Amino acid sequence: MARVLLIEDDPNVRDALTLALKGRDHEVESATSGEEGLERLARFAADVVVLDLMLPGIDGFEVCRRIRATTSTSIVMLSARGDDFDVVGGLEAGADDYVVKPVRPQVLEARIRAVLRRADGVPSPVETYGTLCLDRASLTVSRGGRQVALPPMELRLLLHLSASPGQVFSRQQLLESVWEHDYLGDSRLVDACVQRLRAKIEDVPAEPRYVQTVRGFGYRFGPV
Amino acid sequence: MARVLLIEDDPNVRDALTLALKGRDHEVESATSGEEGLERLARFAADVVVLDLMLPGIDGFEVCRRIRATTSTSIVMLSARGDDFDVVGGLEAGADDYVVKPVRPQVLEARIRAVLRRADGVPSPVETYGTLCLDRASLTVSRGGRQVALPPMELRLLLHLSASPGQVFSRQQLLESVWEHDYLGDSRLVDACVQRLRAKIEDVPAEPRYVQTVRGFGYRFGPV
DNA sequence: CGCGCCATGTCATGAACGTGTAATAGCTTC
DNA sequence: GAAGCTATTACACGTTCATGACATGGCGCG
Incomplete structure:
Protein backbone atom coordinates (compact mmCIF):
# COMPACT_ATOMS: atom_id res chain seq x y z
CA MET A 1 0.00 0.00 0.00
CA ALA A 2 2.49 2.58 1.12
CA ARG A 3 6.07 2.89 2.17
CA VAL A 4 6.26 3.83 5.84
CA LEU A 5 9.29 4.87 7.85
CA LEU A 6 8.68 4.42 11.55
CA ILE A 7 10.94 6.35 13.91
CA GLU A 8 10.33 5.12 17.46
CA ASP A 9 12.73 4.19 20.23
CA ASP A 10 10.45 1.99 22.29
CA PRO A 11 10.95 -1.54 20.96
CA ASN A 12 7.49 -2.66 22.01
CA VAL A 13 5.65 0.08 20.24
CA ARG A 14 7.97 -0.28 17.29
CA ASP A 15 7.39 -3.97 16.88
CA ALA A 16 3.69 -3.72 17.45
CA LEU A 17 3.18 -0.97 14.90
CA THR A 18 5.54 -2.53 12.40
CA LEU A 19 3.64 -5.77 12.59
CA ALA A 20 0.28 -4.07 12.37
CA LEU A 21 1.24 -1.95 9.39
CA LYS A 22 2.85 -4.84 7.57
CA GLY A 23 -0.32 -6.81 8.16
CA ARG A 24 -2.10 -4.09 6.23
CA ASP A 25 0.20 -4.41 3.28
CA HIS A 26 2.49 -1.51 3.95
CA GLU A 27 6.21 -1.68 3.49
CA VAL A 28 7.76 -0.69 6.78
CA GLU A 29 11.26 0.40 7.71
CA SER A 30 12.04 1.42 11.24
CA ALA A 31 14.64 3.46 13.06
CA THR A 32 15.32 3.88 16.77
CA SER A 33 16.60 7.44 16.85
CA GLY A 34 16.24 10.68 14.98
CA GLU A 35 19.69 10.43 13.46
CA GLU A 36 19.09 6.92 12.24
CA GLY A 37 15.72 7.95 10.91
CA LEU A 38 17.09 10.79 8.84
CA GLU A 39 19.81 8.59 7.51
CA ARG A 40 17.40 5.85 6.62
CA LEU A 41 15.03 8.27 4.97
CA ALA A 42 17.79 9.18 2.57
CA ARG A 43 17.84 5.63 1.25
CA PHE A 44 14.27 4.55 1.75
CA ALA A 45 11.85 6.57 -0.36
CA ALA A 46 9.10 6.66 2.22
CA ASP A 47 5.64 7.96 1.40
CA VAL A 48 5.06 8.81 5.00
CA VAL A 49 7.10 9.05 8.17
CA VAL A 50 5.58 8.06 11.48
CA LEU A 51 7.57 9.97 14.03
CA ASP A 52 7.67 9.62 17.79
CA LEU A 53 8.07 12.85 19.68
CA MET A 54 10.28 11.67 22.50
CA LEU A 55 13.47 10.32 21.07
CA PRO A 56 16.98 9.92 22.39
CA GLY A 57 19.27 12.55 20.90
CA ILE A 58 17.53 15.05 18.67
CA ASP A 59 13.85 15.15 19.42
CA GLY A 60 10.87 14.66 17.19
CA PHE A 61 10.27 18.32 16.49
CA GLU A 62 13.79 18.78 15.27
CA VAL A 63 13.64 15.65 13.16
CA CYS A 64 10.42 16.94 11.71
CA ARG A 65 11.97 20.27 10.84
CA ARG A 66 14.93 18.63 9.19
CA ILE A 67 12.77 16.36 7.13
CA ARG A 68 10.69 19.32 6.10
CA ALA A 69 13.73 21.32 5.17
CA THR A 70 14.48 18.98 2.34
CA THR A 71 11.55 16.80 1.43
CA SER A 72 7.83 16.86 1.14
CA THR A 73 7.37 13.44 2.69
CA SER A 74 4.26 13.38 4.82
CA ILE A 75 4.74 13.20 8.54
CA VAL A 76 2.46 11.77 11.19
CA MET A 77 3.58 12.55 14.71
CA LEU A 78 3.18 10.20 17.62
CA SER A 79 2.91 11.82 20.99
CA ALA A 80 2.91 10.11 24.34
CA ARG A 81 0.06 10.91 26.61
CA GLY A 82 2.04 13.01 29.03
CA ASP A 83 3.90 15.09 26.47
CA ASP A 84 2.82 18.66 26.40
CA PHE A 85 2.31 18.51 22.72
CA ASP A 86 -0.24 20.61 21.02
CA VAL A 87 -1.50 21.59 17.65
CA VAL A 88 0.55 24.73 17.37
CA GLY A 89 3.82 22.97 18.00
CA GLY A 90 3.04 20.27 15.50
CA LEU A 91 1.90 22.72 12.91
CA GLU A 92 5.00 24.81 13.27
CA ALA A 93 7.31 21.87 13.02
CA GLY A 94 5.52 20.90 9.84
CA ALA A 95 3.70 17.73 10.79
CA ASP A 96 0.76 16.76 8.62
CA ASP A 97 -1.10 15.03 11.38
CA TYR A 98 -0.61 13.68 14.83
CA VAL A 99 -1.87 10.87 16.98
CA VAL A 100 -1.71 10.47 20.73
CA LYS A 101 -0.37 7.22 22.17
CA PRO A 102 -1.47 4.65 23.00
CA VAL A 103 -2.48 4.37 19.40
CA ARG A 104 -4.59 1.68 17.92
CA PRO A 105 -3.28 0.34 14.65
CA GLN A 106 -6.46 0.97 12.73
CA VAL A 107 -6.47 4.58 13.84
CA LEU A 108 -2.88 5.03 12.77
CA GLU A 109 -3.60 3.44 9.47
CA ALA A 110 -6.59 5.67 8.88
CA ARG A 111 -4.37 8.66 9.52
CA ILE A 112 -1.71 7.42 7.19
CA ARG A 113 -4.27 6.97 4.48
CA ALA A 114 -5.75 10.39 5.02
CA VAL A 115 -2.33 11.97 4.90
CA LEU A 116 -1.43 10.12 1.73
CA ARG A 117 -4.66 11.02 0.03
CA ARG A 118 -3.93 14.60 0.87
CA ALA A 119 -0.42 14.37 -0.51
CA ASP A 120 -1.76 12.92 -3.74
CA GLY A 121 -3.81 15.99 -4.26
CA VAL A 122 -7.14 14.36 -3.84
CA PRO A 123 -9.30 17.28 -2.84
CA SER A 124 -10.18 15.79 0.50
CA PRO A 125 -7.70 17.18 2.92
CA MET B 1 1.24 15.28 -20.70
CA ALA B 2 4.63 16.88 -20.66
CA ARG B 3 8.29 15.99 -20.62
CA VAL B 4 9.83 16.99 -17.32
CA LEU B 5 13.47 17.07 -16.35
CA LEU B 6 13.89 17.03 -12.59
CA ILE B 7 17.21 18.21 -11.22
CA GLU B 8 17.34 17.44 -7.51
CA ASP B 9 20.05 15.89 -5.39
CA ASP B 10 17.93 14.66 -2.49
CA PRO B 11 16.85 11.14 -3.38
CA ASN B 12 13.67 11.38 -1.33
CA VAL B 13 12.37 14.47 -2.98
CA ARG B 14 13.49 13.14 -6.33
CA ASP B 15 11.72 9.84 -5.93
CA ALA B 16 8.61 11.36 -4.46
CA LEU B 17 8.22 13.96 -7.17
CA THR B 18 9.15 11.58 -9.96
CA LEU B 19 6.50 9.18 -8.78
CA ALA B 20 3.90 11.88 -8.38
CA LEU B 21 4.55 13.40 -11.78
CA LYS B 22 4.57 10.05 -13.51
CA GLY B 23 1.29 9.29 -11.83
CA ARG B 24 -0.05 12.36 -13.62
CA ASP B 25 1.08 11.11 -16.98
CA HIS B 26 4.21 13.12 -17.36
CA GLU B 27 7.41 11.70 -18.74
CA VAL B 28 10.08 12.27 -16.16
CA GLU B 29 13.85 12.17 -16.33
CA SER B 30 15.92 13.06 -13.33
CA ALA B 31 19.42 14.23 -12.55
CA THR B 32 21.25 14.56 -9.27
CA SER B 33 23.50 17.49 -10.03
CA GLY B 34 23.66 20.56 -12.19
CA GLU B 35 26.25 19.08 -14.50
CA GLU B 36 24.27 15.94 -15.00
CA GLY B 37 21.15 17.97 -15.53
CA LEU B 38 22.66 20.09 -18.27
CA GLU B 39 24.05 17.03 -19.95
CA ARG B 40 20.75 15.22 -19.78
CA LEU B 41 18.86 18.19 -21.09
CA ALA B 42 20.92 17.98 -24.24
CA ARG B 43 19.52 14.55 -24.97
CA PHE B 44 16.08 14.73 -23.38
CA ALA B 45 13.90 17.29 -25.07
CA ALA B 46 12.20 18.50 -21.93
CA ASP B 47 9.24 20.85 -21.99
CA VAL B 48 10.02 22.02 -18.53
CA VAL B 49 12.87 21.76 -16.05
CA VAL B 50 12.16 21.49 -12.34
CA LEU B 51 15.30 22.74 -10.71
CA ASP B 52 16.39 22.56 -7.10
CA LEU B 53 18.28 25.57 -5.84
CA MET B 54 20.75 23.85 -3.56
CA LEU B 55 22.82 21.46 -5.58
CA PRO B 56 26.27 20.00 -5.19
CA GLY B 57 28.72 21.64 -7.58
CA ILE B 58 27.23 24.45 -9.58
CA ASP B 59 24.13 25.79 -7.92
CA GLY B 60 20.64 26.23 -9.22
CA PHE B 61 21.03 29.85 -10.22
CA GLU B 62 23.99 29.05 -12.39
CA VAL B 63 22.27 26.04 -13.92
CA CYS B 64 19.34 28.26 -14.64
CA ARG B 65 21.49 30.82 -16.39
CA ARG B 66 23.22 28.19 -18.50
CA ILE B 67 19.97 26.66 -19.57
CA ARG B 68 18.68 30.07 -20.48
CA ALA B 69 21.81 30.82 -22.43
CA THR B 70 21.02 28.12 -24.94
CA THR B 71 17.39 27.11 -24.79
CA SER B 72 13.98 28.52 -24.03
CA THR B 73 12.87 25.54 -21.97
CA SER B 74 10.63 26.60 -19.11
CA ILE B 75 12.13 26.45 -15.66
CA VAL B 76 10.41 26.01 -12.32
CA MET B 77 12.67 26.56 -9.34
CA LEU B 78 12.46 24.60 -6.13
CA SER B 79 13.66 26.33 -3.01
CA ALA B 80 14.01 24.89 0.44
CA ARG B 81 12.42 26.86 3.20
CA GLY B 82 15.68 27.84 4.82
CA ASP B 83 17.44 29.03 1.70
CA ASP B 84 17.79 32.73 1.51
CA PHE B 85 16.06 32.63 -1.77
CA ASP B 86 14.99 35.90 -3.20
CA VAL B 87 12.12 35.87 -5.60
CA VAL B 88 13.70 38.61 -7.61
CA GLY B 89 17.01 36.80 -7.86
CA GLY B 90 15.35 33.66 -9.10
CA LEU B 91 13.45 35.44 -11.78
CA GLU B 92 16.49 37.40 -12.82
CA ALA B 93 18.33 34.17 -13.34
CA GLY B 94 15.59 33.34 -15.79
CA ALA B 95 13.23 31.09 -13.89
CA ASP B 96 9.63 31.10 -15.00
CA ASP B 97 8.22 30.25 -11.65
CA TYR B 98 9.28 29.03 -8.28
CA VAL B 99 7.88 26.82 -5.56
CA VAL B 100 8.95 26.65 -1.95
CA LYS B 101 9.62 23.24 -0.47
CA PRO B 102 8.08 21.26 1.00
CA VAL B 103 6.05 21.13 -2.13
CA ARG B 104 2.90 19.18 -2.55
CA PRO B 105 2.77 17.34 -5.84
CA GLN B 106 -0.47 18.92 -6.90
CA VAL B 107 0.97 22.36 -6.37
CA LEU B 108 4.00 21.54 -8.43
CA GLU B 109 1.87 20.12 -11.16
CA ALA B 110 -0.32 23.18 -11.22
CA ARG B 111 2.78 25.31 -11.62
CA ILE B 112 4.15 23.15 -14.36
CA ARG B 113 0.91 23.44 -16.22
CA ALA B 114 0.78 27.16 -15.79
CA VAL B 115 4.32 27.51 -17.03
CA LEU B 116 3.61 25.34 -20.05
CA ARG B 117 0.49 27.23 -20.93
CA ARG B 118 2.49 30.39 -20.77
CA ALA B 119 5.16 28.93 -23.00
CA ASP B 120 2.49 28.05 -25.52
CA GLY B 121 1.55 31.66 -25.70
CA VAL B 122 -1.65 31.31 -23.76
CA PRO B 123 -1.96 34.59 -21.92
CA SER B 124 -2.91 33.19 -18.55
CA PRO B 125 0.13 33.32 -16.39
C1' DC C 1 28.10 65.13 -0.85
C1' DG C 2 23.64 66.08 1.04
C1' DC C 3 18.79 65.90 0.70
C1' DG C 4 14.44 63.59 0.76
C1' DC C 5 11.50 59.80 -0.14
C1' DC C 6 9.98 55.33 0.82
C1' DA C 7 10.11 50.93 3.09
C1' DT C 8 10.63 48.77 7.41
C1' DG C 9 10.46 47.88 12.24
C1' DT C 10 8.81 49.41 16.93
C1' DC C 11 5.62 51.18 20.00
C1' DA C 12 1.27 52.86 22.27
C1' DT C 13 -3.51 52.82 22.38
C1' DG C 14 -8.12 50.96 22.22
C1' DA C 15 -11.47 47.63 21.07
C1' DA C 16 -13.05 42.99 20.47
C1' DC C 17 -12.93 38.65 21.78
C1' DG C 18 -11.95 34.56 24.35
C1' DT C 19 -11.25 32.43 28.70
C1' DG C 20 -11.46 31.06 33.49
C1' DT C 21 -14.24 31.05 37.52
C1' DA C 22 -18.03 30.49 40.15
C1' DA C 23 -22.73 29.67 41.18
C1' DT C 24 -26.72 26.98 40.15
C1' DA C 25 -29.36 23.43 38.13
C1' DG C 26 -29.70 18.68 36.39
C1' DC C 27 -28.61 13.99 36.18
C1' DT C 28 -26.78 9.18 37.80
C1' DT C 29 -25.72 5.90 40.82
C1' DC C 30 -25.88 3.47 44.99
C1' DG D 1 -33.23 10.03 48.72
C1' DA D 2 -28.48 11.45 49.20
C1' DA D 3 -23.93 11.95 47.37
C1' DG D 4 -21.17 12.66 43.58
C1' DC D 5 -20.55 14.00 39.15
C1' DT D 6 -21.68 16.85 35.06
C1' DA D 7 -24.34 20.61 32.37
C1' DT D 8 -25.40 25.30 31.88
C1' DT D 9 -25.09 30.02 32.19
C1' DA D 10 -23.30 34.66 33.51
C1' DC D 11 -19.72 37.84 34.28
C1' DA D 12 -15.17 40.03 34.71
C1' DC D 13 -10.54 39.78 33.61
C1' DG D 14 -6.82 39.09 30.46
C1' DT D 15 -5.10 38.40 26.05
C1' DT D 16 -4.77 39.27 21.27
C1' DC D 17 -5.23 41.92 17.33
C1' DA D 18 -5.93 46.33 14.55
C1' DT D 19 -4.67 50.80 13.90
C1' DG D 20 -1.98 54.73 13.34
C1' DA D 21 2.05 57.46 14.79
C1' DC D 22 6.91 57.57 15.04
C1' DA D 23 12.03 56.44 14.45
C1' DT D 24 15.39 54.36 11.65
C1' DG D 25 17.87 53.39 7.62
C1' DG D 26 18.63 52.62 2.76
C1' DC D 27 18.51 54.33 -1.80
C1' DG D 28 18.29 57.37 -5.53
C1' DC D 29 18.44 61.90 -7.10
C1' DG D 30 19.85 66.29 -7.30
Missing part, protein backbone atom coordinates in the same frame (compact mmCIF):
# COMPACT_ATOMS: atom_id res chain seq x y z
CA VAL A 126 -10.42 16.98 5.48
CA GLU A 127 -11.45 14.35 7.92
CA THR A 128 -15.11 13.66 7.93
CA TYR A 129 -17.02 12.22 10.83
CA GLY A 130 -20.70 12.14 10.12
CA THR A 131 -21.74 15.70 9.43
CA LEU A 132 -18.57 17.09 10.94
CA CYS A 133 -15.55 18.04 8.84
CA LEU A 134 -12.12 18.90 10.18
CA ASP A 135 -9.39 20.48 8.12
CA ARG A 136 -6.15 20.51 10.04
CA ALA A 137 -4.33 22.61 7.49
CA SER A 138 -6.64 25.56 7.34
CA LEU A 139 -7.83 24.98 10.89
CA THR A 140 -11.42 25.09 9.84
CA VAL A 141 -14.35 23.07 11.03
CA SER A 142 -17.64 22.71 9.30
CA ARG A 143 -20.85 21.04 10.26
CA GLY A 144 -23.24 19.94 7.60
CA GLY A 145 -21.41 22.02 5.04
CA ARG A 146 -21.61 25.24 6.98
CA GLN A 147 -18.38 26.46 8.45
CA VAL A 148 -18.32 27.08 12.17
CA ALA A 149 -15.87 29.47 13.75
CA LEU A 150 -14.15 28.02 16.79
CA PRO A 151 -12.09 30.02 19.29
CA PRO A 152 -8.51 28.81 19.81
CA MET A 153 -9.02 26.69 22.91
CA GLU A 154 -12.09 24.94 21.62
CA LEU A 155 -10.34 24.25 18.37
CA ARG A 156 -7.30 22.87 20.13
CA LEU A 157 -9.44 20.71 22.31
CA LEU A 158 -11.33 19.33 19.34
CA LEU A 159 -8.19 18.66 17.34
CA HIS A 160 -6.59 16.95 20.28
CA LEU A 161 -9.51 14.72 21.04
CA SER A 162 -10.05 13.87 17.41
CA ALA A 163 -6.41 12.97 17.04
CA SER A 164 -7.29 9.74 18.80
CA PRO A 165 -10.89 8.89 18.17
CA GLY A 166 -12.33 6.63 20.80
CA GLN A 167 -9.61 7.23 23.30
CA VAL A 168 -10.64 8.57 26.68
CA PHE A 169 -8.77 11.57 28.05
CA SER A 170 -9.00 12.62 31.68
CA ARG A 171 -9.50 16.25 32.51
CA GLN A 172 -6.03 16.31 33.96
CA GLN A 173 -4.49 15.01 30.76
CA LEU A 174 -6.35 17.56 28.71
CA LEU A 175 -5.24 20.36 31.01
CA GLU A 176 -1.68 19.30 30.49
CA SER A 177 -1.66 18.70 26.78
CA VAL A 178 -4.20 21.18 25.49
CA TRP A 179 -3.90 23.95 28.06
CA GLU A 180 -0.32 23.24 29.04
CA HIS A 181 -1.22 23.72 32.64
CA ASP A 182 0.89 21.82 35.08
CA TYR A 183 -0.86 22.39 38.35
CA LEU A 184 -2.85 19.64 39.90
CA GLY A 185 -6.20 20.67 41.09
CA ASP A 186 -9.70 20.11 40.15
CA SER A 187 -11.16 22.56 37.82
CA ARG A 188 -14.30 22.59 35.78
CA LEU A 189 -12.44 24.41 33.08
CA VAL A 190 -12.41 21.50 30.70
CA ASP A 191 -16.11 20.95 31.23
CA ALA A 192 -16.88 24.52 30.35
CA CYS A 193 -14.82 24.34 27.21
CA VAL A 194 -16.47 21.09 26.20
CA GLN A 195 -19.88 22.69 26.63
CA ARG A 196 -19.05 25.62 24.47
CA LEU A 197 -17.58 23.34 21.86
CA ARG A 198 -20.62 21.11 21.84
CA ALA A 199 -22.92 24.05 21.42
CA LYS A 200 -21.14 24.75 18.16
CA ILE A 201 -20.48 21.37 16.62
CA GLU A 202 -23.15 19.03 17.92
CA ASP A 203 -26.48 18.73 16.20
CA VAL A 204 -28.08 17.96 19.55
CA PRO A 205 -25.79 19.32 22.26
CA ALA A 206 -27.76 17.50 24.92
CA GLU A 207 -26.99 14.17 23.25
CA PRO A 208 -23.43 14.68 22.12
CA ARG A 209 -22.30 12.55 19.26
CA TYR A 210 -18.76 13.78 18.81
CA VAL A 211 -17.50 14.86 22.20
CA GLN A 212 -18.77 12.26 24.59
CA THR A 213 -18.69 12.23 28.35
CA VAL A 214 -17.22 9.18 30.01
CA ARG A 215 -18.57 9.52 33.49
CA GLY A 216 -15.94 9.32 36.17
CA PHE A 217 -13.08 9.46 33.65
CA GLY A 218 -13.23 12.29 31.20
CA TYR A 219 -14.08 12.82 27.56
CA ARG A 220 -13.69 10.99 24.33
CA PHE A 221 -14.10 11.79 20.67
CA GLY A 222 -16.60 9.61 18.93
CA PRO A 223 -18.06 8.08 16.88
CA VAL A 224 -15.56 5.31 16.92
CA VAL B 126 -1.88 34.70 -13.51
CA GLU B 127 -3.67 33.26 -10.56
CA THR B 128 -6.99 34.83 -9.91
CA TYR B 129 -8.74 34.86 -6.58
CA GLY B 130 -11.89 36.89 -6.72
CA THR B 131 -10.88 40.37 -7.73
CA LEU B 132 -7.24 39.73 -6.92
CA CYS B 133 -4.73 38.69 -9.58
CA LEU B 134 -1.24 37.45 -8.91
CA ASP B 135 1.35 37.13 -11.60
CA ARG B 136 4.33 35.27 -10.24
CA ALA B 137 6.29 35.77 -13.41
CA SER B 138 6.27 39.52 -13.50
CA LEU B 139 5.74 39.83 -9.76
CA THR B 140 2.78 42.03 -10.21
CA VAL B 141 -0.45 42.14 -8.33
CA SER B 142 -3.64 43.71 -9.46
CA ARG B 143 -6.95 44.24 -7.84
CA GLY B 144 -10.03 44.64 -9.94
CA GLY B 145 -7.92 45.19 -13.01
CA ARG B 146 -5.88 48.01 -11.56
CA GLN B 147 -2.32 47.17 -10.75
CA VAL B 148 -1.16 47.76 -7.20
CA ALA B 149 2.47 48.33 -6.33
CA LEU B 150 3.64 46.26 -3.38
CA PRO B 151 6.89 46.82 -1.49
CA PRO B 152 9.22 43.80 -1.35
CA MET B 153 8.28 42.47 2.06
CA GLU B 154 4.58 42.74 1.47
CA LEU B 155 4.99 41.03 -1.88
CA ARG B 156 6.98 38.20 -0.38
CA LEU B 157 4.46 37.76 2.36
CA LEU B 158 1.62 37.64 -0.11
CA LEU B 159 3.40 35.20 -2.42
CA HIS B 160 4.30 32.96 0.47
CA LEU B 161 0.81 32.85 1.90
CA SER B 162 -0.83 32.41 -1.47
CA ALA B 163 1.53 29.60 -2.38
CA SER B 164 -0.49 27.44 0.02
CA PRO B 165 -4.01 28.75 0.05
CA GLY B 166 -5.88 27.80 3.17
CA GLN B 167 -2.78 26.79 5.08
CA VAL B 168 -2.40 28.57 8.39
CA PHE B 169 1.01 30.01 9.14
CA SER B 170 2.06 31.12 12.59
CA ARG B 171 3.84 34.42 13.00
CA GLN B 172 6.97 32.53 13.90
CA GLN B 173 6.84 30.50 10.72
CA LEU B 174 6.38 33.62 8.67
CA LEU B 175 9.27 35.34 10.39
CA GLU B 176 11.44 32.40 9.49
CA SER B 177 10.38 31.83 5.93
CA VAL B 178 9.51 35.29 4.73
CA TRP B 179 11.82 37.44 6.82
CA GLU B 180 14.43 34.77 7.41
CA HIS B 181 14.72 35.80 11.01
CA ASP B 182 15.80 33.08 13.34
CA TYR B 183 15.35 34.66 16.72
CA LEU B 184 12.55 33.58 18.95
CA GLY B 185 10.62 36.38 20.41
CA ASP B 186 7.30 37.88 20.00
CA SER B 187 7.04 40.65 17.60
CA ARG B 188 4.17 42.46 16.04
CA LEU B 189 6.15 42.83 12.87
CA VAL B 190 4.09 40.36 10.93
CA ASP B 191 0.92 42.04 12.06
CA ALA B 192 2.13 45.36 10.81
CA CYS B 193 3.09 43.96 7.44
CA VAL B 194 -0.22 42.17 7.10
CA GLN B 195 -1.90 45.39 7.95
CA ARG B 196 -0.14 47.35 5.24
CA LEU B 197 -0.72 44.59 2.75
CA ARG B 198 -4.41 44.49 3.48
CA ALA B 199 -4.71 48.21 2.98
CA LYS B 200 -3.54 47.65 -0.57
CA ILE B 201 -5.19 44.45 -1.71
CA GLU B 202 -8.37 44.13 0.27
CA ASP B 203 -11.56 45.75 -0.89
CA VAL B 204 -12.65 46.13 2.70
CA PRO B 205 -9.51 46.01 4.87
CA ALA B 206 -11.58 45.75 8.01
CA GLU B 207 -13.16 42.53 6.71
CA PRO B 208 -10.23 40.87 5.01
CA ARG B 209 -11.07 38.37 2.35
CA TYR B 210 -7.63 37.32 1.23
CA VAL B 211 -5.34 37.58 4.20
CA GLN B 212 -7.34 36.26 7.09
CA THR B 213 -6.55 36.32 10.76
CA VAL B 214 -6.83 33.01 12.58
CA ARG B 215 -7.03 34.17 16.11
CA GLY B 216 -4.60 32.48 18.43
CA PHE B 217 -2.72 30.86 15.55
CA GLY B 218 -1.64 33.19 12.80
CA TYR B 219 -2.67 34.08 9.28
CA ARG B 220 -4.00 32.29 6.25
CA PHE B 221 -4.60 33.13 2.64
CA GLY B 222 -8.25 32.82 1.71
CA PRO B 223 -10.72 33.03 0.11
CA VAL B 224 -12.36 29.98 1.52
